[in-house]
Amino acid sequence: MKQPCEESVSSAGEPVTICVFAYNEERTIAATLQSISEQSYSPIVRILVGANGCQDRTVDIAQRFAEQDPRCEVLDLSERGKARTWNVLFRLADTPVVVFVDGDQLLDRCAVAKLAEAFVAHPSAALVGASAEEIYVPGRYLSWLFSAPADHQRTSLSGKLYAAHRARLERALIKAGYDGMPKRIMSDDLFLSAVASSNGLVHEREALAYGAMPKMRDRIRKEVRCHVALLQLTREFLELRARVDELEAQKSESQSKFAKLKQVEGWGKRIVLVLSYPCRRLVLPVAYALIRRRAVRIYGTSSLDAAWLRCESDKVTPLKLDGDTGGECY
Secondary structure, three states: OOOOOOHHHHOOOOOEEEEEEEOOOOOOHHHHHHHHHOOOOOOEEEEEEEEEOOOOOHHHHHHHHHHHOOOEEEEEEOOOOHHHHHHHHHHHOOOOEEEEEEOOOEEOOOHHHHHHHHHHHOOOOOEEEEEEEEEOOOOOHHHHHOOOOOHHHOOOOOOOEEEEEHHHHHHHHHHHOOOOOOOOOOOHHHHHHHHOOOOOEEEEEEEEEEEEOOOHHHHHHHHHHHHHHHHHHHHHOHHHHHHHHHHHHHHHHHOOOOHHHHHOOOHHHHHHHHHOHHHHHHHHHHHHHHHHHHHHHHHHHOOOOOOOOOEEOOEEOOOOOOOOOOOOOO
16 A cells, blocks of 8 residues: 555645445445544544445444544435435535545545645546555456456546535536436446536546455446446436547546556566456457447346446345336346
C-alpha cells in the first residue's frame, strides 16, 4: 500500500460524510469501517452505513462498530436497490463532500484526504473517482490472468470508491433532468459519470481502495451485469447515450495491450503474462462476444423498469417478481 498522508495536509478541509453500501458483508464490513476510522483526514463528521436488505450479520456487526464510534449511524433499509440506498444516503448527508464506498473495500489511510483535496484543485468538479485495486487471492491465478487493467486507467467512476461535491452534483443532476438517481438504475457509477460533464468528473489516482480478487465465475457474472447496465443506459436513457458512448470510447483507448503489463509487480508474473498473450488474444474476443450475447438475452427477458437485477460488491442474487415466469436474470 501507499505511504501514509502528511498529517499537515489532511488535517483541515471541508467536512465529509462517508456513506457505506453494505449488502451481506458480514465478512468484510468490520474491516471496511476500521479502515474508515483510521483515515488521516480529521473532518470526517458522519459515517452512514446503508445496510440494504441484508440477510446475514452485517447490521449487527456495523452496530457494534457504531457503539464505539459516535460518528457512525447504521440504517437497516428493507427496500432493495443500490440506487434507492444511494438516494437515502445522499439526502441524509449534510456535508459539502460525500464519499461513497462499498462495504467490501479497505481504504488506504490517505484515500479520503486525497479525494477531498481534489475538489479544491478542481473547483468545477462534481465527482472525483478513486483507484480500486484487487488483492491477489491464492488459487485465483486464472482470475488474475484475465483481469482488466488497473482501475486507475478508468475514464468513468469506480463504484467501489468515489466522492461527490454535494452542491455541484445536485446542480449537474438537475441540469440533466433528475432530482436524484432513478431507482431502476443498475450501475450507479456509470450513471453518475454520464451525468457529470466532461470537466465535472476527475480522477485521483492516489486515492486507493483495496478489495479481494473475485473468483473467475464472479468476474464473468460481473462482466455480464456491466454489459446489461450499459444496455440499460444506452436504450432507456437516451439523453445520456452520447456521454456514455464517449466514456466507452475513452475506456477502449486507455486500456492498451500494455496497460496491465505496466501494473504487474514481479518478473515471474510479467513473463507469464507475455507468454499467455496469444491465448488471451484468442480467448478474450470470444468470451466477450458470449458475455454480450448473454447480456442482450437477459436484458430482453427482464423488465428493468419493474425489476432490479441485484448486484452489489461483485455478488449476485436472483430477483423474481410476483407472477414473473420468464427469463433468467443475474
